[in-house]
Amino acid sequence: MAPAAVDEAVQRVVLFSEDDPLLLACGRTLAPVEVAYTTTGTLDADRANAVFVCHALTGDAVATGPGGWWATMVGPGRPIDTDTSFVICPNLLGGCQGTTGPSSTDPSTGQAYGLDFPPLAIADLVTVHRRLLAHLGIDRVRTAIGGSMGGMQILQWLIDAPGEIERAVLVCASSRLSAQNIALSHVARRAILDDPDFHEGQYAAHGARPERGLATARRLAHVTYLSEEGMAQKFNRAEPDGWAAVGEAGRWLAPAYDVESYLEHQAAIFLARFDALSYLYLTRIMDAFDPFAAGPVTLDRSARALVVSFTSDWRFGTEHAVAVAAGLRAGGLGAVDERVIASPWGHDSFLLDVPAYLDVVRRFVEA
């Protein structure tokens, strides 16, 4: 089927059904699998201008336009130029923004899957992406781009389906989390799992949501998305006027510094849009991602990759990018360009208007 010429509204399609279930890396099957996605721009007659955008942990299908999570990168005149490209962006498998995930309804019970939802792997997310591409009648994308967990999906795709991606842009990606990365995600997951409102994952049936645990996870995540340097620049570190003489502990312990108010704000808006089970599943998928561990991979000798990292990113910093690039080269990818961009904004940089970064991507995708 040919998609509508310009369609920024979220569409939904069932890509796997009971007759044709999704076979997962863990050995289980899943059906139905519905996918929410957007397309932006016009597909050329020769279907050669498709761009696939993979989102990170908490993203969704709306990358561009007002409120889009990657409007710095994707849009008219942006590095991923929707005036000339046909941009596809799905919500990922296991998510909570329209695509099937652990809080979707289990057809066998009529309730949310909860922890009966199967464990997932990045490879499963890629299988669903590829099925969406086939559904759209596209064999090959001109560019596939993703940041953080989105970059991991691009990496897996390069391995799983040589020939489907001409140019890959992997930003702040990792091919193997560090023990520190896993530790941080563990702290977040335990906060969710220990929340009395979690109810072993069946919180919807209890009319509850583990908001305290999810808020803890989000506060912690935001500390790791910024850098020490970026926080020092962004927040007034000064003690509030008169606060030294606060004689009442409740007020003394309440948010007082700017960075505390920032974390509270981020937690509050996150609770309104995200789901705790998806948080558990998607972080665990990243822990287990290790695509070069199983031995040599054979990549497309005609494909090119751009691997970008940021100087102040301490979640998936340059050492991760170096490992990604080394693995791509060892696998025989046609060309691998590594770029380290100076930015004080840590892991968040990949979403921000960092001109040197956007220029590097633009030159790579237009070359």
Add this chain to the structure above:
Amino acid sequence: MAPAAVDEAVQRVVLFSEDDPLLLACGRTLAPVEVAYTTTGTLDADRANAVFVCHALTGDAVATGPGGWWATMVGPGRPIDTDTSFVICPNLLGGCQGTTGPSSTDPSTGQAYGLDFPPLAIADLVTVHRRLLAHLGIDRVRTAIGGSMGGMQILQWLIDAPGEIERAVLVCASSRLSAQNIALSHVARRAILDDPDFHEGQYAAHGARPERGLATARRLAHVTYLSEEGMAQKFNRAEPDGWAAVGEAGRWLAPAYDVESYLEHQAAIFLARFDALSYLYLTRIMDAFDPFAAGPVTLDRSARALVVSFTSDWRFGTEHAVAVAAGLRAGGLGAVDERVIASPWGHDSFLLDVPAYLDVVRRFVEA
């Protein structure tokens, strides 16, 4: 009074009473204030061999001997040599290991203070240390030493009472937390405050303990006490055998990697020995510590300080030590020696057997 020659058992003394309450920096008073402390070694006839040890956030009065939290540093033949020194180590004000803190009984209610306990400052902790010293009949210490929050107490003491400390050893200390430091403590505090078992601080009266929140705080703290590099060395990062094919999400999400088991172990032993209210108060004291902000300080021109940091410490790293040393020099302290020690073990290094570090301290205190 002259303390017993060698006494490693914890002693208790009431240092402030209703007739003579402790006047706090916030303007309130507190009484009674009981202090738990140990002394180790023999005080010389001229009372010139006293060493004062200040503990960090979660320490106690037992620094040395079997199970002592600083047995690498303090003991017979150690850099702080109990064969030649008289070592005093109290549990700090606001703590939960025998000294008055927010879970102590409020004499006006017969219940735990909870959040009725007054806000504290590092200066208040130092006031209590100095009263303990006076109680022991000592005017001046040969050496005062502390790591992390312990070092902050030494710094405040140098400012508050020039002439009382001959040699100060400040390890992994800070004179002003960064926004990132405050953010990390905020995440931990919110987890405790949000725990349904916190009961507005009156959990003891409810027969409860906010163990989930306190465990979250401790897991997070341990991530920040180690470094990325140290974690990579310490933990087997490998995926457990057969785990990729786990088809059951409960098992998949349970601790699987070594670092996850480590954090669970640390949280469990911490719950057995620490109190959530003390955690709230003591972390908040550190947030507000900013002794050089009020203007010039005048320090003892005959005193010397050693300021130590570790290369991989990202909680209170070398940039904090540089600021501490600069403030001491600006205040006119007699001599300030800055030493950066190579260690992969992050903030934890100050408690560990790092030979170059222990040698530096030994040379400084013996010179």
